Amino acid sequence: xxxxRMIRQNPDKVREALRKxxxxxxxxxxxxxxxKRRSMLTEVxxxxxxxxxxxxxxxxxxxxxxxxxxxxxxxxVVSQKIKDFDDELRxxxxxxxxxxxxxxxxxxxSVHEGTSEEDNKEIRRWGEQTEFSxxxxxxxxxxxxxxxxxxxxxxxxxxxxxNFLKGAGARLERALINFMLDLHSDEHGYTEVFPPFMVNKxxxxxxxxxxxxxxxxxxxxxxxxxxxxTAEVPVTNLYRDEILSMDDLPIYHVxxxxxxxxxxxxxxxxxxxxxxxxxxxxxxxxxxxxxENSYDELEKLTNDAEKVLQxxxxxxRVSQMCTADLGFTAAKKYxxxxxxxxxxxxxxxxxxxxxxxxxxxxxxxxxxxxKGSRPEFVHTLNGSGIAIGRCLAAILENYQQEDGSVIVPxxxxxxxxxxxxxxxxx
RNA sequence: GGAGAGGUGACAGAGUGGCCGAAUGUGGCGGUCUCGAAAACCGUUGGGCGUGCAAACGUCCCGUGGGUUCAAAUCCCACCCUCUCCGCCA
Numbered sequence: 001x002x003x004x005r006m007i008r009q010n011p012d013k014v015r016e017a018l019r020k021x022x023x024x025x026x027x028x029x030x031x032x033x034x035x036k037r038r039s040m041l042t043e044v045x046x047x048x049x050x051x052x053x054x055x056x057x058x059x060x061x062x063x064x065x066x067x068x069x070x071x072x073x074x075x076x077v078v079s080q081k082i083k084d085f086d087d088e089l090r091x092x093x094x095x096x097x098x099x100x101x102x103x104x105x106x107x108x109x110s111v112h113e114g115t116s117e118e119d120n121k122e123i124r125r126w127g128e129q130t131e132f133s134x135x136x137x138x139x140x141x142x143x144x145x146x147x148x149x150x151x152x153x154x155x156x157x158x159x160x161x162x163n164f165l166k167g168a169g170a171r172l173e174r175a176l177i178n179f180m181l182d183l184h185s186d187e188h189g190y191t192e193v194f195p196p197f198m199v200n201k202x203x204x205x206x207x208x209x210x211x212x213x214x215x216x217x218x219x220x221x222x223x224x225x226x227x228x229x230t231a232e233v234p235v236t237n238l239y240r241d242e243i244l245s246m247d248d249l250p251i252y253h254v255x256x257x258x259x260x261x262x263x264x265x266x267x268x269x270x271x272x273x274x275x276x277x278x279x280x281x282x283x284x285x286x287x288x289x290x291x292e293n294s295y296d297e298l299e300k301l302t303n304d305a306e307k308v309l310q311x312x313x314x315x316x317r318v319s320q321m322c323t324a325d326l327g328f329t330a331a332k333k334y335x336x337x338x339x340x341x342x343x344x345x346x347x348x349x350x351x352x353x354x355x356x357x358x359x360x361x362x363x364x365x366x367x368x369x370x371k372g373s374r375p376e377f378v379h380t381l382n383g384s385g386i387a388i389g390r391c392l393a394a395i396l397e398n399y400q401q402e403d404g405s406v407i408v409p410x411x412x413x414x415x416x417x418x419x420x421x422x423x424x425x426x
Numbered sequence: 427g428g429a430g431a432g433g434u435g436a437c438a439g440a441g442u443g444g445c446c447g448a449a450u451g452u453g454g455c456g457g458u459c460u461c462g463a464a465a466a467c468c469g470u471u472g473g474g475c476g477u478g479c480a481a482a483c484g485u486c487c488c489g490u491g492g493g494u495u496c497a498a499a500u501c502c503c504a505c506c507c508u509c510u511c512c513g514c515c516a
């Protein structure tokens with residue numbers, strides 16, 4: 001959420017920033033509602049001041065056993081006026097909030113302008129695109145042949161876009177989760193948290209899923225709970241409505257969670273395999289930092305995510321998102337993308353963003369620089385560190401052998417009971 | 427699921443209609459004292475919104491949302507959460 005006062009003071013700057021994102025949020029309605037609200041507020045507060053003063057007089061008269069009835073009668077009228085004003089103000093506030101909650105974040109000045117994902121820029125590349133001396137298979141065929149992946153039965157048991165992992169596949173999934181949690185907590189200084197997989201409305205609003213993207217989440221019947229689309233939601237909301245102290249910052253958290261996405265609007269896209277599913281696992285990195293450090297922290301966060309791919313020996317590149325592909329909440333975003341042979345291109349496997357104070361303002365997460373100073377909003381960041389399902393797919397595809405077996409990357413072997421290669425049992 | 431108790435400032439804990447944004451204690455901060463520290467003493471110590479260059483002023487906030495009243499932390503209604511006991515359960 002943007003700061004209403006900032007919008008009021010720099011409407012042209014905000015308009016220009018939003019234009020670059022491709023969203024044409026009209027500020028005119030917002031600004032006129034704001035104007036109206038402030039003038040009403042001034043009036044009603046005058047009335048309240050009067051009421052408070054007269055109430056004191058009434059109290060005095062009563063104590064002195066004098067007649068207060070004329071004053072009371074007079075105040076009845078004033079009170080009714082106040083009530084009318086307050087009702088209207090309540091509606092105004094709700095309208096203003098509804099508009100504010102639907103305005104996207106403004107891109108950081110270092111983000112290049114673009115009109116679609118075509119304009120994203122590759123900023124670095126690591127490793128060589130895997131070459132094969134034979135015809136490589138896509139991971140869904142490899143996994144099915146090895147009997148470690150089962151999509152058919154998953155669609156029987158649940159539906160499309162779900163999967164079963166079996167045997168070494170299930171173990172590999174678990175190995176990846178543990179490897180990443182260990183890496184980030186032991187070597188990168190993140191504190192592990194294990195979050196709830198459902199959140200309430202306030203949390204989903206805090207990180208920006210609501211009100212605009214409700215249809216992307218699974219909602220529980222009869223409850224105001226949502227299945228989380230990412231651990232970002234519960235973990236960022238850990239400190240909602242809190243004032244942290246400067247000594248607490250920066251806070252780094254790493255969290256495993258299952259992620260649930262309705263994938264509304266992506267019918268027909270990536271229908272096979274592990275790339276786009278309704279439920280997948282992910283290890284997520286979340287940071288809470290002082291504003292002046294957030295851009296350095298974004299670089300570090302991205303490096304931490306990349307480290308996972310390097311250790312796994314998976315070729316990747318990092319793209320910087322242009323102004324049109326930042327999504328709703330980010331001010332700046334890097335997407336590490338892994339080389340996926342079956343796609344013949346790099347596929348997003350992480351997404352690292354600085355939200356500045358956009359989420360912090362929604363979720364009311366603040367910090368105090370020193371005792372007695374005014375609270376300020378923290379900056380929040382997060383990034384996948386990394387998506388497990390897509391990572392497992394990338395391993396199967398990049399490490400496949402001519403005989404259909406798959407080499408286990410060395411760093412994962414301790415997590416796999418020493419297994420070096422996944423082979424078919426048949 | 428049944429029965430009961432309770433949600434007040436950083437924490438503990440008063441406050442049952444007006445002089446209460448809130449006693450008191452602890453903690454924090456500043457000071458006096460001290461070579462220094464402790465103790466003691468003195469002072470200070472919430473947030474949002476609005477007006478204003480600022481100083482300041484106004485207003486709102488005692489779990490949340492409504493309501494009653496000239497006036498609500500205090501009365502009424504709904505909801506949320508916590509705790510205790512019983513039952514059930516991984």
